[in-house]
Amino acid sequence: MSSANLDLNSPALKRKRKLRNLTDKIASHGIGVGGISVIVTIMLIFLYLLYEVAPMFKSASIEEVSEYSVPGLLVDDPSTKTVYMATEEQAEIGMRLTAAGQVLFFDLKEGALLNEVDLLDGEDSRVSYVTEGRIGSRTLVVGLESGQVKIFKHNYRAEYDQDANRTLHPEISYPYGEELIDMIDEPIVSLAMNENEENMVLAAAGNSLSIQMVSFTKEEDLFGDGFEVERYDPPTFDVAQRADFLVIDAEMDRLFVANRSGVMQRFNIEDVDAVEAFEPKRLISKGQNLTQFQPLLGGISILVADTSGKTAQWFMARNEEGEKDFTKVRTFESDELDAAIELVAIEERRKGFFTITDDGVLDIYNTTAHRNLLEEQVIEGKADFMIVAPRADALMIESDGVLKVWEVENKHPEVSWGSLWNEIWYENYDEPDYIWQSTAATTEFEPKMSLTPLAFGTIKAALYAMLFAIPLAICGAIYTAYFMAPEWRRKVKPVIELMEALPTVIIGFLAGLFLAPFIETNLTGVFAILIILPIGILLFGFTWANLPKAIRHRVPDGWDAALLIPVLLVLVWVSMALATPIEVAFFGGDMRTWISNDLGIDFDQRNALVVGIAMGFAVIPSIFSIAEDAIFSVPKHLSHGSLALGATPWQTLVRVVMPTASPGIFSAVMIGMGRAVGETMIVLMATGNTPVMDWNIFEGMRTLSANIAVEVAESEVHSTHYRVLFLAAFVLFMFTFVVNTVAELIRQRLRNKYGSL
Structure with a gap:
């Protein structure tokens, strides 16, 4: 067929051109939709990771839920004043111990009395000092003006009806018997107690410069219904100053004695028959007074608060000579605060604490993150007592016969940019370090969630x-x-x-x-x-x-x-x-x-x-x-x-x-x-998945991706650990994004430079 007779507009060619144009349009739109979909998907991943990570850096907040007169308090009767307060797990029932030894249980929201127990059972004495045993144990040691001690535990028994409605029944028990324990021959001004499954150590002091300790050995009885205790009284030993505060550490081998002027003396009580004394140590500046000396959760650290408005964390660490010494690790101070710390309340499940000043300013801190999560004026004037619920989701403050209750929102206090990327001085460590150790077998564990060794391991693995x-x-x-x-x-x-x-x-x-x-x-x-x-x-x-x-x-x-x-x-x-x-x-x-x-x-x-x-x-x-x-x-x-x-x-x-x-x-x-x-x-x-920071080619490492794969399945959803793993994924995402962006810029420059060859 000659070119003159070629028909370019034949029906077959027209259909072919239409089909080709349609195919081109479909391909063009399909490629465009695919490219946009990829970009949208990446943005959605980015936003979802941010959504999971952002709550970690939210500050704490509180909201007042109720206010009422302190149940059972008579303004004109000193025997009814509060010497201790506590609450049960869900912050539904409050417990108040009076100077007369009355244990009052009341509804925390409305203040209605639920139960009342006479702890002293008519004894002619008053409560002079109260302390808790191991934090969170609900075991209280009550010191009397007679120099005797009584130990009891407040419990909350749950019952359910046919409709699965729960009712709590508050009650008390006596783990070491109902009889009073003789300690000293003068009013008790300070007490300390700690225990484990086999032993209990109790220390008491009065106005004299001496400490009396009592050791109990616990043995399970023949029928398995409880345990029998055997008491041992080691010799009394003297101290260098009045014992206003006593603390026994977690291992029950050290006793810390401090006075109001801020001088502390440490004793080795591993052998109670031969107590070893160390030189006194000043904890605060001269001219200031010590207001609180309390152990943090786990009993390793001690919080020291004074009238300058500062609270410091101390624990045992090796000094330059290689010897264990009581060392100040970090100090907490409000940004706009120059008032004395009046009270300190310790969280039972995290390394956090609440402080309130003598002019009613509340601060919430976390020790690991070294973070001030909240600073707020909550009352006018001085607080008489402050307690935090076991889950740290409620706060109670007694002031001038009025009890105020707040709901606390503080989900992730242990995280800060510093705790994630800087060296942190953790408990039982001799110096600051980068550590990843997200979980442990005990609730007293201090989470160590530094992403630095994981990022280092990622770079190290990729480099080699x-x-x-x-x-x-x-x-x-x-x-x-x-x-x-x-x-x-x-x-x-x-x-x-x-x-x-x-x-x-x-x-x-x-x-x-x-x-x-x-x-x-x-x-x-x-x-x-x-x-x-x-x-x-x-x-x-x-x-x-x-x-x-x-x-x-x-x-x-x-x-x-x-x-x-x-x-x-x-x-x-x-x-x-x-x-x-x-x-x-x-x-x-x-x-x-x-x-x-x-x-x-x-x-x-x-x-x-x-x-x-x-x-x-x-x-x-x-x-x-x-x-x-x-x-x-x-x-x-x-x-x-x-x-x-x-x-x-x-x-x-x-x-x-x-x-x-x-x-x-x-x-x-x-x-x-x-x-x-x-x-x-x-x-x-x-x-080997060891999160260490060492370029040694013969040592292992742990990378961000491997850490996510290992731990994300076992982390509690929406917990701090869970969100930190999402942050690790976000870091990987951003690292890849930045590297690819820089790589594309360099590639374009190379193409422009050598493309003309």
């Missing part, structure tokens, strides 16, 4: 993986794309790309169960391979290049690399064969022991070396494939023109091909790094 992967992947890409014969390239490239489909859990499994023990057993051989293999390859290449042309030309161009296969096998065999003589000659027969003992470097079986090899193996296919495509896509006329002008193949590669392909190579490296940063299963199975 990239040090292993980049040289091999890029050199392999260069040879495959530029020097290798086409027949070989068509086989080698798909095989290497197929490696990317290997599940990382399999790589991690092999790394943990095979590679780590193999490296530990053959450490000298592994290092010998790293040294001998490159040297041997260079020597073989130099020798091959200097052989007669008649020999070299027998091997077709591009097939030279096949000769390296037997060379590599021989070099590996030689390295492993020389490992034992080298180890005997230089490392005393055991390189691992030499590293640990002579160099003082810790060695873990699952370490950064294992992770670098295993994760590098997983990253190599990504880097290789993209870099090889970039090098192979360099226009052939550029390399042919360079060769025609007299440049050698290596000069052409370095000065023409590599600069032109540099944007693609850089993209390959960054994509590989992104995968190394986000890798989970390999680092989870091959690192």
Whole structure:
């Protein structure tokens, strides 16, 4: 058919053009919708992570729920004044102990009396001092003006009716018997008590400069209904000043004695028959008075409050001489406050506390985060008593015969930017450090949620993986794309790309169960391979290049690399064969022991070396494939023109091909790094998951991604731990976003610079 007779507007061609236009529009809109969907999805992920993280940094708030006259208080009767207050778990029932020994239970919202118990049962004495045993135990020690002590526990028994309505019945019990315990021959001015499953230690002091201690050993009775106690009275010992405050530490081997002037003396009571005294120590500035001296949850730390408006946290830590000493760790002070701290209330389940000044200003603090969560004027004048509910969700303050109750909103006090990223001085540590330890077996545990060691571990794992992967992947890409014969390239490239489909859990499994023990057993051989293999390859290449042309030309161009296969096998065999003589000659027969003992470097079986090899193996296919495509896509006329002008193949590669392909190579490296940063299963199975900050190649690490995988399933939903894990995910997200953004900027600059070649 001639061109004159060709009909371009035939019905068939019109339909074809319409179909093609429709297909183009669908593809264009589909690609646009897909791209926008990706952007929207990323933004939604970003916003969701922010939604989960933001509540952690919200300040505390309080709301007054009720106000009424103190139940059972008579203004003209001093025997009815409050000497202690407490509340049960759900902050529904309050308990008040009077100076006459009356225990009053009342409805916390309305103030109605529910029950009344005469603790002293008609004894002609008054309560002079009350203290709680271990925080949260509900065990109270009551000191009397007669010098005697009575110990009781307030309990709340729950009953349910047919409609599942719960009713609480308050009652008291006597864990050490109902009889009064004789302590001293004068009114008790201070008491301290601590106990564990087997023992209880009680210390009492009066106005005289002496301390009386009593030790009880608990044994379960024959019928298992309770326990019997056996009392022991060690000798009385003297103190340097009046004992206004007494504290027995968590291990019951130290007694702290402090007076109002702020001088503290420490005693070693591990052997109650031979108490060891230490030199007195001033805790506050001269001219100030000590107002509170209370143990924090767990009994390790002691809070010291004074009339200057400051509250300090102290605990035992090693000093510069290496000896344990009572050390001030941190100080808490309101921003706009210069009034005396009147009362301190300790939280029962967290490392937090409430303070109120003599002019009615309330502050809420957390010790770990070193954070002031709230500062608010709650009453006018002086508070007589303050108590925090066990769950720290309610606050009660008695002032001038009136009891006020507040609801407290304070979900995540233990988190601050400082506690997440700075060194924190944790209890039982001798100095500040970066620690991740989110959970423990006891509720007295201090959460240690520093993200710094996890971020460090992520960078460390990625760094060692990239040090292993980049040289091999890029050199392999260069040879495959530029020097290798086409027949070989068509086989080698798909095989290497197929490696990317290997599940990382399999790589991690092999790394943990095979590679780590193999490296530990053959450490000298592994290092010998790293040294001998490159040297041997260079020597073989130099020798091959200097052989007669008649020999070299027998091997077709591009097939030279096949000769390296037997060379590599021989070099590996030689390295492993020389490992034992080298180890005997230089490392005393055991390189691992030499590293640990002579160099003082810790060695873990699952370490950064294992992770670098295993994760590098997983990253190599990504880097290789993209870099090889970039090098192979360099226009052939550029390399042919360079060769025609007299440049050698290596000069052409370095000065023409590599600069032109540099944007693609850089993209390959960054994509590989992104995968190394986000890798989970390999680092989870091959690192030992130890959150330490050390560049030592023989120690493990814990990465952000592995930490999320390990702990997110066990964290309580919406808890602080749960939200910190989301913050770790947010940090990973932002790290990847920033790195990719910077990488794209650099790639564009490289493209603009070398795109004109």
